[in-house]
Amino acid sequence: MNPTQQNITVIRGDGIGPDIIDAATKILDKVGCNFNYEYADAGLMALENHGELLPQETLDLIAKNKVALKGPLTTPVGEGFTSINVSLRKQFKLYANLRPVLSFKGTKARYEDIDIITVRENTQGMYSGLGQVVSADGNEAEAVSIITREGAEKIVVFAYELARREGRKKVTAVHKANILKSTSGLFLKVAREVAARYPDIQSDEMIVDNCCMQLVMNPHQFDIIVTTNLFGDILSDLCAGLVGGLGMAPGANIGEDCAIFEAVHGSAPDIAGMNLANPTSVILASIQMLEYLNMADKADRIRAALKDVIESGDRTTRDLGGEHGTLEFTDAVLERL
Ligand code: NAD
Numbered sequence: 001m002n003p004t005q006q007n008i009t010v011i012r013g014d015g016i017g018p019d020i021i022d023a024a025t026k027i028l029d030k031v032g033c034n035f036n037y038e039y040a041d042a043g044l045m046a047l048e049n050h051g052e053l054l055p056q057e058t059l060d061l062i063a064k065n066k067v068a069l070k071g072p073l074t075t076p077v078g079e080g081f082t083s084i085n086v087s088l089r090k091q092f093k094l095y096a097n098l099r100p101v102l103s104f105k106g107t108k109a110r111y112e113d114i115d116i117i118t119v120r121e122n123t124q125g126m127y128s129g130l131g132q133v134v135s136a137d138g139n140e141a142e143a144v145s146i147i148t149r150e151g152a153e154k155i156v157v158f159a160y161e162l163a164r165r166e167g168r169k170k171v172t173a174v175h176k177a178n179i180l181k182s183t184s185g186l187f188l189k190v191a192r193e194v195a196a197r198y199p200d201i202q203s204d205e206m207i208v209d210n211c212c213m214q215l216v217m218n219p220h221q222f223d224i225i226v227t228t229n230l231f232g233d234i235l236s237d238l239c240a241g242l243v244g245g246l247g248m249a250p251g252a253n254i255g256e257d258c259a260i261f262e263a264v265h266g267s268a269p270d271i272a273g274m275n276l277a278n279p280t281s282v283i284l285a286s287i288q289m290l291e292y293l294n295m296a297d298k299a300d301r302i303r304a305a306l307k308d309v310i311e312s313g314d315r316t317t318r319d320l321g322g323e324h325g326t327l328e329f330t331d332a333v334l335e336r337l
Helices: 017-030 044-050 056-065 084-091 149-165 183-196 208-217 229-242 280-292 296-312 326-336
Strands: 007-011 036-039 067-070 096-102 115-121 131-133 141-143 170-175 202-207 224-227 250-254 259-263
Touching (some): 067 280, 096 229, 115 229, 170 183, 170 229, 296 326
Parallel strands (some): 007 036, 115 224, 170 224
């Protein structure tokens, strides 16, 4: 390896993962990123090869390289399997999940000019992992939601700093403090305190159910949304729906010294191995990775090529209204680079 090369841990993932990850690495190579990819297994592939969903050597490689590009992983349904994604986020303290959605002309979306970033708290709330069946007959269960002042402050500050850095105008804190008085109440209290420290950014707050309706009725009022883990998970899928679906939605999991970039969607078993997956989500996640690595010029080149392919409808995939596959779509992007 060339000593100036950046190491990237690559987890190709399950289902459509290998197809879309390979599309992304071809594109990164084409713009001359000169990355050294170190491949690791997780998910079903890891279960087959190593007997566990998240092998220690994969964790070690992520810890060593600090930056990872990850395909979607299938968590087998059933007793005893913790979500691999939740485990990764906790293990590497990836407290912020940055999920931008941006309209591209030429998609089958209901709106144009959508540009919303959901900043989702990524390690607390209903994803604390604490919960159990509490009655002997198995008919009563409980789950524990944990919000700390430190966790809430970190994510809200992250959202405001992002707004400043990217010249954004407004941050909307989304909560359910009227019902979840302790957890969501603490989040809202902290969000208000942080908002007061950023007078240059417009601050708004909204109850999550109203936010869902407002996103569908009038999405252009939103700029950055900051919210707790479960609400952020749901709202970001809703936002993906505003710009043409899950194939268009990337996500960056950011911690203090480590980051994992991925698509928002899952392994899409219904179209796996059929050359039907839209690789845009993971290509956009690669763009987020380049921006994180201060390689904005290369990120801009890829974004422009991708935009041109989608807007011109050149070899686009079926979810975008086209008739082509992952490989042809990727070729169309590569040709423009
Ligand atoms: P999914 O996101 O995999 O698929 C939902 C629908 O969207 C399917 O119809 C699928 O064909 C379509 N779709 C998704 N990505 C697409 C793309 N790039 N191009 C075209 N169409 C696309 O959700 P699911 O079916 O509920 O979950 C399947 C598996 O993925 C489950 O095991 C779940 O646990 C896992 N999952 C993983 C992640 C992750 O690794 N980040 C996220 C969500 C779900």
